Structure formats: structure tokens, C-alpha cells
Amino acid sequence: MARSIPKRKTDADLEPSRKKARRSHLSANELPWKVLPTTKEAGLGDDFDGILELEEVDDSSTVEAAGSDVGDSDKIAGPSTPPKQGKKTKIQNAAAVTELEELSFDAEKLLPNWHEFSLHPRLLLSLHAQHFSSPTPIQARAIPAALKGKDIVGVAETGSGKTLAYGLPILHAILEENTSRYTSLLSQKQKRTLRALILAPTRELALQVSGHLNACLNHISGEEVKEEEEEGSLSVKKGKGKGKQLPSAPVKSKAPPLVSVAAIVGGMSAQKQRRILDRGVDVMVATPGRLWDILQENDGLALQLKNLKFLVLDEADRMIETGHFAELDNILRLTLRVAKADMIEDPELPENDDDEVEDESALEKDDMQTFVFSATLSKDLQRNLKRHQRPKRGKKNTKPASTLDDLVMRLDFRDPEPEVIDLSPEGGVVSTLKESKIDCMTTDKDAFLYYFLLRYPGRSLVFLSSIDGIRRLMPLMELLEVKAFPLHSQLEQRQRLKNLDRFKTTPNSVLLATDIAARGLDIPSVDHVVHYQIPRSADVYVHRNGRTARAKRDGFSLLMCAPDERRLVRALMGSLGRQEEDIPEITMEMYLLDKLKARIQLARQIDNAQHKIKKQNHEKNWLREAADAMEIDVDSDMGLSSDDDVPSKHQRKTANVKTAGLKAELKQLLAQPLIARGVSTRYITSGSRPIVDDMIAGDYHETMVGLKKSTAGHDVLPVKRKVKKVEAKEEAEEWHGFGSGEVAAAASDPES
Numbered sequence: 001m002a003r004s005i006p007k008r009k010t011d012a013d014l015e016p017s018r019k020k021a022r023r024s025h026l027s028a029n030e031l032p033w034k035v036l037p038t039t040k041e042a043g044l045g046d047d048f049d050g051i052l053e054l055e056e057v058d059d060s061s062t063v064e065a066a067g068s069d070v071g072d073s074d075k076i077a078g079p080s081t082p083p084k085q086g087k088k089t090k091i092q093n094a095a096a097v098t099e100l101e102e103l104s105f106d107a108e109k110l111l112p113n114w115h116e117f118s119l120h121p122r123l124l125l126s127l128h129a130q131h132f133s134s135p136t137p138i139q140a141r142a143i144p145a146a147l148k149g150k151d152i153v154g155v156a157e158t159g160s161g162k163t164l165a166y167g168l169p170i171l172h173a174i175l176e177e178n179t180s181r182y183t184s185l186l187s188q189k190q191k192r193t194l195r196a197l198i199l200a201p202t203r204e205l206a207l208q209v210s211g212h213l214n215a216c217l218n219h220i221s222g223e224e225v226k227e228e229e230e231e232g233s234l235s236v237k238k239g240k241g242k243g244k245q246l247p248s249a250p251v252k253s254k255a256p257p258l259v260s261v262a263a264i265v266g267g268m269s270a271q272k273q274r275r276i277l278d279r280g281v282d283v284m285v286a287t288p289g290r291l292w293d294i295l296q297e298n299d300g301l302a303l304q305l306k307n308l309k310f311l312v313l314d315e316a317d318r319m320i321e322t323g324h325f326a327e328l329d330n331i332l333r334l335t336l337r338v339a340k341a342d343m344i345e346d347p348e349l350p351e352n353d354d355d356e357v358e359d360e361s362a363l364e365k366d367d368m369q370t371f372v373f374s375a376t377l378s379k380d381l382q383r384n385l386k387r388h389q390r391p392k393r394g395k396k397n398t399k400p401a402s403t404l405d406d407l408v409m410r411l412d413f414r415d416p417e418p419e420v421i422d423l424s425p426e427g428g429v430v431s432t433l434k435e436s437k438i439d440c441m442t443t444d445k446d447a448f449l450y451y452f453l454l455r456y457p458g459r460s461l462v463f464l465s466s467i468d469g470i471r472r473l474m475p476l477m478e479l480l481e482v483k484a485f486p487l488h489s490q491l492e493q494r495q496r497l498k499n500l501d502r503f504k505t506t507p508n509s510v511l512l513a514t515d516i517a518a519r520g521l522d523i524p525s526v527d528h529v530v531h532y533q534i535p536r537s538a539d540v541y542v543h544r545n546g547r548t549a550r551a552k553r554d555g556f557s558l559l560m561c562a563p564d565e566r567r568l569v570r571a572l573m574g575s576l577g578r579q580e581e582d583i584p585e586i587t588m589e590m591y592l593l594d595k596l597k598a599r600i601q602l603a604r605q606i607d608n609a610q611h612k613i614k615k616q617n618h619e620k621n622w623l624r625e626a627a628d629a630m631e632i633d634v635d636s637d638m639g640l641s642s643d644d645d646v647p648s649k650h651q652r653k654t655a656n657v658k659t660a661g662l663k664a665e666l667k668q669l670l671a672q673p674l675i676a677r678g679v680s681t682r683y684i685t686s687g688s689r690p691i692v693d694d695m696i697a698g699d700y701h702e703t704m705v706g707l708k709k710s711t712a713g714h715d716v717l718p719v720k721r722k723v724k725k726v727e728a729k730e731e732a733e734e735w736h737g738f739g740s741g742e743v744a745a746a747a748s749d750p751e752s
């Protein structure tokens with residue numbers, strides 16, 4: 001029996017009050033919005049098609065956001081009357097058309113390794129400006145196949161350029177199409193319709209993907225073009241001449257973009273995002289949750305999904321995990337063409353043998369390309385893809401083996417033989433990554449982490465499994481004067497982006513994050529990844545590690561393993577086809593570690609005292625406010641003596657003085673140098689560790705006297721035994737498969 005597409009909200013479903021509001025006021029789109037200057041956030045550039053911008057309404061002191069939540073979505077589908085163009089706009093548009101017509105790029109000479117793909121000159125210019133002289137291996141395999149019209153399942157290591165592996169063919173196709181109709185787009189005789197939908201599991205990843213695509217579409221400024229012209233290879237004749245621009249700081253053309261890319265994510269103004277969609281976009285990068293919210297109210301957009309040319313699932317395996325699957329499934333159903341929607345069976349429903357395709361020709365007309373990319377897709381799934389890609393006409397489908405299989409069956413692969421490109425490294429380890437582990441008691445993890453951060457300055461991304469853990473560690477880091485920023489789902493989106501940006505721009509800093517930061521984030525030069533807690537699956541381990549050692553750079557990861565976590569580590573390694581001993585240990589100066597423990601203990605004491613004072617103040621204020629509101633005397637009417645339940649002024653003063661004393665003590669400790677055992681502070685040429693040579697060579701550690709400057713990778717001990725890959729068991733093949741059963745089982749086993 002066919003299952004129908006879930007019902008989306010229509011106008012009739014809207015609350016009467018909202019409908020009324022919409023009728024009696026101007027719609028948001030009819031107001032003269034004007035962009036206000038803002039600071040750049042999250043290093044994402046300023047080219048997010050306005051999503052991160054603030055707006056105000058021109059010529060209006062009071063703005064009534066009529067039906068602000070519902071917006072004017074019903075208008076999106078209808079043809080909009082093109083606004084009249086002023087003389088200035090016409091001149092700008094004419095210049096943009098001329099610029100486009102004269103754009104060419106001598107790829108054979110300047111980018112010989114990209115030449116064979118015959119990409120649009122706009123893309124080649126950008127690749128050249130970004131110094132991407134050669135395609136990465138996944139790009140070299142995926143781009144030609146995609147340009148030939150193939151559907152692709154791409155699996156390649158983290159940081160290997162998967163975004164552009166699917167992004168460049170999409171942009172190329174749309175650039176070609178839009179170049180020929182640019183004049184109509186400029187004069188708004190034609191409205192943009194959605195050509196490509198890219199779905200990503202997290203907001204940060206979606207914003208990053210749209211940032212990468214926008215960077216590939218940016219204009220190259222006149223000066224840079226001139227420089228190249230002297231070499232006689234580039235022929236862009238009309239640059240705007242604003243000086244050399246890096247792709248992250250695009251020159252905004254006044255004319256509408258040739259290709260418009262927008263990110264549609266939760267946590268940011270839904271109304272603004274609706275308005276951007278209303279204007280029309282070519283490429284949408286979205287998280288399933290926000291997109292489904294918008295689709296439920298927007299018939300026009302839902303219709304546009306039926307005519308997509310490209311559908312991409314980035315980090316597909318992550319998206320189907322709990323919480324995302326329902327919305328993703330609903331969206332995928334909207335991308336299905338007429339007949340296919342009726343061919344997918346719901347295993348819950350009774351069997352029906354009448355599943356014939358009603359309109360076979362609908363399948364033939366289907367020309368959407370589908371790309372599924374991840375660093376971790378199980379071999380099983382890749383095999384199943386071949387088997388399940390398209391249900392046999394009129395035949396019953398076999399029941400899908402897993403949620404991911406189910407998803408793949410729901411995907412509208414047009415291609416009878418989707419191209420499966422698997423370039424994942426053996427054991428999940430990127431060649432430029434150095435792994436290590438440290439065995440320690442749970443209670444000592446803070447001290448080990450603190451030691452590591454001091455010993456190896458740099459940018460460190462520390463993964464914790466819970467938000468509470470981050471909340472506990474943050475004040476400690478602050479008291480210990482370590483620059484740390486939190487990132488987790490309970491922070492506001494703006495704060496998330498701000499913290500990410502601070503981490504990106506602060507050289508010696510720490511990001512304390514949950515696994516929302518594990519996937520896809522491309523933060524330049526993360527030196528270390530620390531697994532403060534053991535990841536819950538092999539996939540998560542691979543993705544967390546993938547935040548360092550990206551694009552062939554060196555990287556380092558440290559696994560902190562408490563005795564009760566050893567079984568998890570064994571299971572984790574087993575799923576990767578490896579053994580626990582394959583991960584070498586890192587050396588530590590235990591003598592210094594003890595000194596650091598004293599600092600940590602003091603910091604904890606201060607934090608507890610501060611927490612207590614804060615809590616008491618909060619309780620006191622709450623009680624007084626509640627009593628005032630009810631006109632009750634706290635002391636007599638409620639039978640509460642303020643002495644019993646809240647501290648007296650004197651008690652609070654004493655507590656504050658005590659905390660201040662502890663803080664002064666800690667400050668003093670922090671100011672004292674950490675001196676390694678065997679160092680003579682009196683005579684720098686004596687002691688079992690004379691430091692004079694290191695000082696002359698400028699090779700000494702700034703905070704740990706007596707130690708040489710070193711990198712974490714350098715201090716890793718040799719592996720205890722010869723690395724021997726264990727025979728890949730059948731379930732071990734699932735190493736990067738969704739779930740990684742063994743680890744999950746071990747994690748949930750209280751006996752373990």
C-alpha cells in the first residue's frame with residue numbers, strides 16, 4: 001500500500017489571528033528593508049546572502065512585523081511583478097553582463113591539473129585565487145563522473161575536499177545555465193528557481209558549506225586580474241579595481257549574483273530566511289529541521305523541490321540518527337517524482353501486490369542527480385546501494401536492512417548504476433594524523449588535560465560527551481587562565497558562531513565541545529583533538545579526529561582513557577579493525593603534573609565557593625521577589641527565618657573574603673614558574689638538567705622550565721607491540737558504519 005506524503009500546513013491551518021494580521025497589515029516583504037552594517041561572525045565571511053545581517057526598514061520609525069512567523073509564504077509561488085529598474089541599476093547590470101561575456105581563463109597554462117574538467121571560468125578563477133592547484137583525489141574521481149550526469153556515493157577521509165567534490169559540478173552546471181539567461185535574471189523577467197538542495201546535519205556545517213560555495217563564486221578584483229594579465233594568461237578585461245581580495249573577503253558586486261547560494265538553518269531569523277527564498281535562490285544549503293518548518297508553510301518551495309537538478313546529502317550517516325530522520329524522510333519524499341513516491345513501502349503497513357507504476361514515463365523524465373557524501377559510510381551500505389538503488393517496477397521491495405538502507409532506498413537515484421567512490425583510509429586514520437592515548441583515573445583527567453594544554457600550546461579542540469561536563473570545565477579553565485570557549489547545542493546560535501569564530505582567530509585557545517562539532521567543521525589549523533571522554537562509536541572517533549590533520553596538514557589526537565573506559569576503547573579499536581595497543585602512549589612529566597594538580601584543586605575550591613554564593617543569592621532573590629509579589633513578609637508570614645535559609649550579610653561577606661583569599665593564592669601559584677625535576681634555578685649550567693643550552697638555542701619551554709619546546713607528536717612513545725591489523729571480521733567491516741554496534745553495546749553495558 002502506498003504511503004502518502006505527510007500533510008504540510010496550508011493557509012487554512014493557520015491560526016485565525018495570524019491570518020487576520022496578515023490581511024490587515026503590510027507583509028514583511030513589502031517593507032523597504034535595508035541592510036545594516038554588522039561585524040563578521042564565525043569567520044564565515046559576509047556573503048551569506050544576508051542571513052547573518054541585521055536589517056531595518058527604510059522610511060519607517062515603527063515596524064509592525066505582520067504575521068512575522070508565518071510570513072508571506074503563500075506569495076512565494078506566485079509570479080512577482082518585476083520592479084522598475086532605475087538608470088543606475090541598468091548601467092550596473094549592463095556592466096555585469098559585459099564582464100561576464102568577456103570572462104575567460106587559460107586553465108591549460110594556469111591550472112593544468114584542472115584543465116580536463118573544463119569548468120566554468122568563474123570557478124577556475126576562484127580555484128586559482130585560493131591556490132587550489134590540483135584537485136584532491138575525491139575531487140579527481142567525483143567531478144568528472146558528476147559532470148557526466150552520474151549519481152555519486154562518495155566516501156573519503158575527513159578534510160579531503162568533499163564539499164567541492166560535489167559543489168563544483170553543481171556550480172558549474174548552474175553557472176552555465178544562468179550565464180545564458182543572465183540578462184533575464186538581471187531584469188527580473190525570470191525568477192530563480194531552486195536547482196540544488198544540499199542537506200547537512202548541523203547548522204555550522206550548513207553555513208560552512210554555503211561559505212565554501214560562495215567563495216568559489218566570488219568576483220576576482222581588477223588588480224589581481226591585472227597582475228595575472230602581465231603573465232599573459234588571464235583575460236578578464238573589466239575588473240572593479242579594488243585591490244587584491246582573498247576569497248574570504250569577497251568583493252560584492254552591485255548587480256545580482258550569477259548564482260545565488262543561501263543557507264537555511266535553525267537558530268536564525270526564520271522570517272529573513274523566508275524572504276531570501278522568496279527572492280529566489282539557485283542553491284540552498286539547509287538543515288532538515290528548519291527546511292521542513294519552512295516547507296510546511298510554503299507550497300511554492302515544495303513545488304520547486306520536485307524540479308531539483310541536484311540533491312546532496314552531506315554526512316548522510318549522521319543525518320539519519322535520531323532526531324533528524326523524520327524531517328529528512330519528509331523532505332526526501334517531496335523530492336521524489338510522481339511514480340517513485342508510491343513505490344516505497346512502509347514495512348509497518350500490510351502488503352499490497354498492486355504496486356504498479358502508474359506513469360512509467362515520469363521516471364524517464366526524471367533528471368535529478370543525487371550525491372551522497374561522508375567520511376564514514378559502511379561497506380555494507382555501499383554494497384546494498386548497488387542492490388537496492390531502484391525498486392523493480394511492479395515488484396515488491398525487500399525490507400530494508402537498516403535505517404540507512406531505508407534512507408538509500410528512499411533516495412531518488414535516477415542512475416541505474418550510481419558511482420560508488422570509496423577512498424576511505426584503512427582503519428579510519430588519515431595519513432597525516434598522529435594518534436595517542438593516556439591512561440589515567442577519571443578524577444585526574446582535568447590535570448592531564450591542563451598539563452597537555454600548557455605543554456603543547458596551540459589550537460586544541462576538546463570533545464566531551466555531555467554539556468554538563470563542559471559547564472563544569474569552563475570555569476576551571478577561566479580560573480587557570482586558559483583561553484577556552486564552549487560549543488554545545490544549548491547555547492544560542494549567535495553565541496555558537498561567535499565562540500567558533502573566537503576559537504578560529506585565537507592562536508592558543510581551546511574549544512570545549514560536544515559532538516555537534518565532530519562533523520564537517522573546517523577550522524583552519526586545529527593542532528590537537530583531545531577525546532576527554534571516549535567517543536560513543538567508531539564513526540564519531542573518526543570524525544572528531546578529522547577536525548585536525550585536514551587537507552594534508554599534520555594533526556594530533558589524544559584519547560584520555562580511564563580504567564572503566566578501557567573496554568570501550570577495545571571495542572572502538574575492534575570496530576576499526578585494530579587493537580588497543582595500536583595507539584601509542586604519550587610521555588608526561590609526572591613531577592610537573594603533581595604541581596598542576598595543586599592549582600586545579602585550588603581552582604575547584606574557588607569554583608565551588610563561587611557557585612555556592614551564586615546559588616544562595618539566586619535563592620534569596622527568588623524568595624524575596626515571590627514574597628513581594630504576594631505581599632507576604634518572608635520572615636513572619638512564611639515562617640521562614642532568613643537566617644535559616646539564606647545567608648546573612650555577614651556570612652556572605654565572610655564567604656566573599658574567603659573566595660578572594662583563595663583567588664589571590666591561585667594567582668600566586670599561577671605566577672610561579674613550573675620547574676621540572678633536576679633543574680637548578682640557581683646555576684643554569686648545573687643540575688641533572690642544565691638549561692643553559694636550551695636557553696641559548698631559544699629552545700626552552702616558556703612555562704615549563706627545564707623542558708625543551710616540543711610537539712605532541714614528538715613526545716609519543718613507540719607502540720608497545722608491532723602494529724598488526726586484526727583480521728577484518730564481518731562486523732568489523734562496519735568500522736565506519738552507522739552505529740558501530742560493539743562500541744554502542746559496550747557503552748550501554750553497566751557491567752563493562
Ligand SMILES: Nc1ncnc2c1ncn2[C@@H]1O[C@H](COP(=O)(O)OP(=O)(O)OP(=O)(O)O)[C@@H](O)[C@H]1O
Nearest residue numbers: 132134135136158159160161162163375520522551
Ligand atoms: N583542491 C584543493 N586543494 C587544496 N585545498 C582544498 C582543495 N579542495 C578543498 N580544499 C580545502 O580543504 C579543506 C577541507 O575541505 P572540506 O571541508 O571540503 O573537507 P571534507 O572532506 O568535507 O571534510 P569532512 O569529512 O571533515 O567534512 C578546506 O579548507 C578546503 O578549502
